[in-house]
Amino acid sequence: MRYLILNRTALTMRRYDLWLGPEHEVVLVTAAAAVPKDPAERAAVLAGYAHVECVESFHFDPAVDRLALALHEKWHFDDVLAFAEFDLMRAARLRASMGIPGHAPEDVMAFRDKFAMKVRLAASDVPLLPFAAVTYATDVLDFVAEHGYPIVVKPRRGGGSMDVEVLRGPEDLTGLFERNPELGTDDGAHLLAETYLDHELFHIDGVLVDGEVRMVWPSSQGDTTCLDIVNGLSLRSSLMDPEDPLTEPLREMTLAALEALPTPGSCVFHAEIFRDRQGDAGLVFNEIAVRMGGGMIEDMLELGFGVKPHEVYFRSLGGNNPPEVPERPLRIAGVTLFPPRPGTLVEIPEECPVPDVAVYKSYAKPGTVMSGAQFSTDKIASALATGGSRKEVEDVLAEVHAWFERAAVVTDAV
The missing domain is CATH 3.30.1490.20 (ATP-grasp fold, A domain)
Known part of the structure; x- marks a missing residue:
């Protein structure tokens, strides 16, 4: 098989060539920012591709489409793959132009257009606001x-x-x-x-391969929301406990939504479901996408399940020894993101002393002049934690939050 992959994610995280296997030819068109700057690391991550094109201006650039079609004239691709929200329609249009079967533009639009999605979900009695x-x-x-x-x-x-x-x-x-x-x-x-619903937000993430569910597991954002991070507040999320009475209903509602939509037989997916905090609305479906959730959800799933969702997908696609996915998490994992807020970053810790933190990273340097977060995934630091239960993980993340708020110093914007 010959694959064209459109990429904007750091290539150190996505080893498409290794996961698909050497019997496939993989051509990569990638955002230049996704390629390591270190020459040795760059050479290592690009070595397995049949051809690579690095594009400086990738986001919404029609030159990417023109380049892809020119590459198809030489390589005659069997499929075009993309996994970022803003590349899904681009890949669908390219498949249609190249005459390649797969997720068609009208199918992808049912996921990309939130109104079109909700019309279909409502027709299948998926509960909505x-x-x-x-x-x-x-x-x-x-x-x-x-x-x-x-x-x-x-x-x-x-x-x-x-x-x-x-x-x-x-x-x-x-x-x-x-x-x-x-x-x-x-x-x-x-x-x-x-x-608007005063809600607790659950996200449900998983992998489908040839119509078979390989992973579908819910997580809770507790008392935080995606809008909080845009307003300068930290965002937290934790895998649900297997015995939580909401775990199975969240899984079932997600699978019902996938059934109601023109879902490809093989994909990664990310769904969001609300629970009414104040009234009796119960669980209501928000939206679903055929791509992995952002905000380090992928890292949290890997920590909890011991496998990378994208690796499961690609190795299954390529017939290259896909890893087994546990039926439930091996451990409960959680993540917290600390967003930028307007001002100058004076101090930011390089290490986290809180026990049970598996990984802590800072992404900004003292002296950085910051504006507020533009996306719900913007961050200047993050932490991944593990525990025996969701409560244990949320307690660790709360301690990390309190510690970071003391340790990081930001002067107010003038």
């Missing part, structure tokens, strides 16, 4: 008139919690309209509105 497409300002006003405040407005094809807004009253409409002037144009905006 009230939602509506928002094209014009009147759509927002009509939705509020029907459902009241608070509401959430977000891009239909966004990612990483970018540009997600919670409107709690009429005073928030002014800011929304200022930031989205297309709501007043004839062409309109491409947004989604839904009622």
Whole structure:
């Protein structure tokens, strides 16, 4: 098989060539930032590919599509693979243009477009919050008139919690309209509105291979949310205990959503489900993507299960000795991310003294002038922890949070 892989993730984390195996030819088109700068390390991670193209401007660059089609004229690819949120449609369009079977653009759109996704899920009785497409300002006003405040407005094809807004009253409409002037144009905006729920967020991550579930496991973000990190607060997540009464319902709801959508037979996936904190709404489905969750979820799953989800996928795809995935985690693992906040970073610790922290990393240097987080995965430091239960892990992460808040020093922005 000849594969074209579109990549923007650090290649030290994704050894596509090794996982697929030497009997396959793999051509890589990668963002230059994903390639190690050290010459020896760079040579090592690129050695197994039949051909490599490094692209400086990768995000939304149409030159990548042109390059891919030119490479196809020489290599005659059997498949095009991509695993980043903003490359899924690009890969689908390329497959269609190349005449390669696989996940078609209209299938991928059912995952990329949150409104199209929710329409399909609603038709299959997957529980959802009230939602509506928002094209014009009147759509927002009509939705509020029907459902009241608070509401959430977000891009239909966004990612990483970018540009997600919670409107709690009429005073928030002014800011929304200022930031989205297309709501007043004839062409309109491409947004989604839904009622806001005071919730605990669960994410469910896994791997499908030829229609068989190899992994599907829920995690909880506890009392933190993805929007917290954009507002400068830390984000935490922990694998659920096998005996937790919510573990199986979360798994079942995720598989029901995959069944309701045009899911490829083989993929990695990341779903989000809300639980009502205050009322009796119970579990309601938010969204699902056919790619791995960000924010070091992949690292947390590897620590908990002892296998890399992407390695399971690629080795299975290539028939190259895929590892067995345990039915339940070998240990409970969790992760916390510390986002940048506006100001100058004066001090940041290089090591973490908290017991049961498996890995701690800092990503910024003293003297860095920071703005706020733009994505829910932005971070200046992170920690992975293990324990015998979710509570033990959450206690460790809480201790890490308290320690980091004391140890890291940021002066306020002027």
